[in-house]
Amino acid sequence: MARYDTRWPLITAFLITLLSIVAVSWGDPDSDVLLKFRASLGNDGALYNWNASTNPCTGNWVGVKCWNGTGKIWALQLEHMGLTGFLDLDTLRGLPYLRAMSFMNNSFTGPMPNIRKLKALKAFYFSNNRFSGDIPDDAFVGMGWLKKVHLANNDFTGKIPTSLQGLPRLLALRLEGNQFEGGIPNFQQKNLTTVNVSNNYLEGPIPERLSMMDVSSFAGNEGLCGKPLESCDFRKFLLELIMIILCILIAIAIIGIVVAILRRQGQTEELGKVQVEGNQKASCEGDKVERGVPPQMPGSGRKAENGRLVFLRDDRERFDLNDLLKASAEVLGSGNFGSSYKAVLLTGSAMVVKRFRQMNNVGREEFQEHMRRIGRLRHPNLLPIVAYYYRKEEKLLITDFVENGSLASVLHGNRTPGQPGLDWPTRLNIIKEVTKGVAYLYEELPSLIVPHGHLKSSNVVLDESLKPLLTDYGLVPVINQEHASQLMVAYKSPEYEQHGRTTRKTDVWSLGVLIVEMLTGKFPASFLKQGKGGSDEDLVSWANSVVKQERPEEVFDKDMGETKNAEREMMKLLKIGLCCCEVDVEKRWDITEAAEKIEGVRERDKDDGFYSTFASEGDMISSKGMTEVDLSVL
Template identity: 55%
Template sequence: MARKLSNWVLSLMLTTFFVSSWGDDAEILLNFKNSLSDNSALNDWNSSTTPCTGDTPNWTGLRCSDGNVSVLILQNMSLTGVIDIDTLAQLPLLRSLSFMYNNFDGPMPNVKKLTSLRALYLSYNNLSGEIPDDAFSEMNNLKKLHLARNQFTGKIPSSLAMEKLVGLSIEGNQFEGKIPNFPDTTQLTTLNMANNRLEGKIPASLSKFNSSSFTGNNGLCGKPLKACSSSKKKTILIIVVIVAVVIALAAIVGISYKRSKRSKTPNELKKNQETRALQKYGAYDMGQKEKEVPYSADQLGGENGKLFFVRNDRERFELQDLLRASAEVLGSGSFGSSYKAVLLSGPAMVVKRFRQMSSVGKEDFHNHMRRLGSLSHPNLLPLVAFYYRKEEKLLVSDFVSNGSLASHLHGKRSPGQPGLDWPTRLKIIKGVAKGLAYLYREFPSVPLPHGHLKSSNVLLDHTFEPILTDYALVPVMNKEHAQLYMVAYKSPEFNQSDRITRKTDVWSLGILILELLTGKFPANYLKQGKGGNADLANWVNSVVREEWTGEVFDKDMKGTRNGEGEMLKLLKIGMCCCEWNAERRWDFREAVEKIQELKERDSNTDIEDSSSYNSEDYGYSSRPLTDDDFSFSVNG
């Protein structure tokens, strides 16, 4: 009896020790909050309330079960610093954890201390370095792991190849080497390893997944990708390549000689000044007067240069194929020259030359191009391939034959050719908003997801669906050149305080809306350096203030009866996006939400007077993950 009593006392002492070492959830969470560099998003985490009341959370980002914290969702809060795993490990019932869309940096946290965790989301941060091979060795309950869009290097940890894992997302990093052997009994149902540096044969246990799970890893082979080559086939391939290069060199010499003679013909030299200006303005870019000749082998460092493809859904071609292709100059703008190259195999590509990216290192440039190549949206012009030299770069994309929005708004039309009507313009701005929304999601920590949004960078396909180009180039542009030419740096906030924010692209969107509705070109875009670009916005404000709103709209915008009210709504959206004070300017999600609500014809509701337009009337809410992603029961 005495022995049983002694054991009971010892057990009680141990239980008391562990409970006191854990502390309650409130104390643990407050300690974690204090470990963050910027915890302003967690202002309601304070000692005056408890984190949970039963199953009801009282603090931001929590899910509760029986008064305990079971799920922590701290997404898109601009959190920085190092994730304090030691503190979080003291939460006894923590099952799901998400820090997606933040700015945490440093190495992979020591998450194996969270042995009860079932779901871990760390995607879209700045975590880097190699992950230890045993990083997940003690996480026997882990079901979902998301590490996408960080900067991890080295091999994929073998401890990830666990049978119970059902979802794995590691795309958009720099993992290299072979994929570890997942067991044949793996329970994986979702997998994404795209856009890394993996190589070797895909394990048979993963061959059931779609090829999109592995795209962007040029060294991978085997089902569902192409079959792995034998050494004999490689030898034959090398011989074929050598022969092809010799033939190509001979062809280049002959074609270059013919082209040099042909380039001097009067028909090609005969272009009037107005046509050249329209090409510069309408096709891609404008502002730079320098004329350039098409790229040549000498300019690109010889014929041995290599094109790097960032997409697997395009037919491969070599740099020599571009050199042999017939080239047509589309424009010479602030970034450089653009050419239409028709390959001998048939497709037409656009080659853009950039000389103002010399300050970015080779590895950083390659990484950013791979990231651009991983983007996929119907309203973005996909990057197909790139060529790297320190002095200049080539970006290769598809050719869009219907020209740019700028050319349709401001270029000369053929006799009888109608201008863009209201339904078409509405379709265009909705597509632009969708493309921008995608960029905002893909670049959550980049201040300027686009950075150069203007009508000449909105291409139109044959159905007048808009396709954005020259997006997300700010990280690789030389800073001085970007500040001279890029649209974002002509914004009011950069004029006033040399700063840009997440709302700067919203200002560019507002200017584009006003240009689309008025048919007037924001002329200050042509000025180097700080331009303000306030001319168009000021003019629209002055007209609306004088109650001449009907005078604002482009006379060519016809074709829909009873559409004036919806046009006015879009005009008001543009004005709210062009608010000079960035603090009062609409948030991007707010603008997109209101754009998508627009219709071709007026509704039965009365249209507000423009003077009473109040952006506070419009709210929005969005969340990257749904509750279904955190649906693990505490006990299951």
């Protein structure tokens, strides 16, 4: 009889235990890594479908790229999402197949992330953020697979890391729009086809290996020389010549001052009268300051030679910056983003020039591409951008001048005695036309979470027939995130104030506020300052309470004049506006539903006094959940 081996039960038990441990620990490590990474980000609302209940690849997580059929993550593309905070790459070490990542056009801050932790990386794109400080010289040591490095339009300082020279597979290097100084490393990679170091503070000779690059790759660096720029020998000669000329001019100036003092001592001082014509047009910089025109228009100073007006419309006359400088000008106003000027060209055409200083985080290429996208929009209720000007410190947007000014000035500005306000039919038509313009933006700009982003009465202008034209639309991607969150209307919405995010229904909220403003004749911002209805009550809340208490005589603007046989339709539109302001985003209408309901409002009440019902029972809770709005008449 064979002897029983007592070791087998022990071995079997050990294997079962080991398999149990493996089975328990078997999960979705990629999902855990990405969720941990998301937790380190700020303003992460764009990553709405990143959750533990789905797999990153099969669940189509936003911005996650996977190898087909393998379930392995090879890239992260998180662009134009408004992400903030410091970029911590430690967590991403848990993605062994990660080969590329792009965090372009966000608002990340802090020093250069430690990219060496991801040694297998082949490409990364960090352009158009707010990274700052010096990049360590050894930042790229050991990254032999790296092919593309994009760090453009940040605030990096110091010298360009020499460890970039040691990347054997480097194909593209984008460093433009920073504050790098010193010389350009002596790049020798044979496959290096793209290098852009423009608009920095670099100096010295351009390496011979880069001499065949386009001249625009080195523009904006006053100290650089050598091909494709002017030769270094000529630059040295030119500097010496300039120094000699300056010395001569200083000597002449000193002699002139001495002579003038001697002459003055021998003369009596005479006072003359200066006659100034009131209608004389300004012809010097000092005159322009008095008339509100900035003393130094864009186009002067460092890097100005790179700037020019770029036209987006083929049906407008062409002019340049010099024409704007010569134009008769007046200040139209100063808003959150800068000043606006009316410029009357020598040909008689009147243009509006709006200066933006809160766009300096966006790079030239990104800005130009977005402007081309905006320039392709065509709708009768959009005021088109005729041309633009790019400089890193500021941007100009140029539009046609519209004679009647903004809707805000017509509603709330001072009128001459006897001048009537906007009547009910006109206000209804303006609201309908504005809604059509907003709906068109939603249709044509599907990739933007908030296609307008800054909808308010001062951003609606009225032409000679009182047709409304939307302005300042589609600018959220090119406005600095920190300024956008402080100044733009979309970031005053309930969802942003409560949850720190905007949604595809945020512009609907802005539209609702505009409707309430037009029907009540009250300016939302000043209403808050006046504190009507209680210290915590804003315009929408106040209108809500009036509707609940059935006191319509208190809510509607008296300047609308005679509204007989229109009260029910006016109340219908007011309730539509309040529903557009619903705090709960899930309950708030989308733009399509809001547009349908607004289009159904008539100028006069029906004789029978009954209307079709649009709203469901779930729609009958008003904004902020405080009062019930009866939508049975909708």
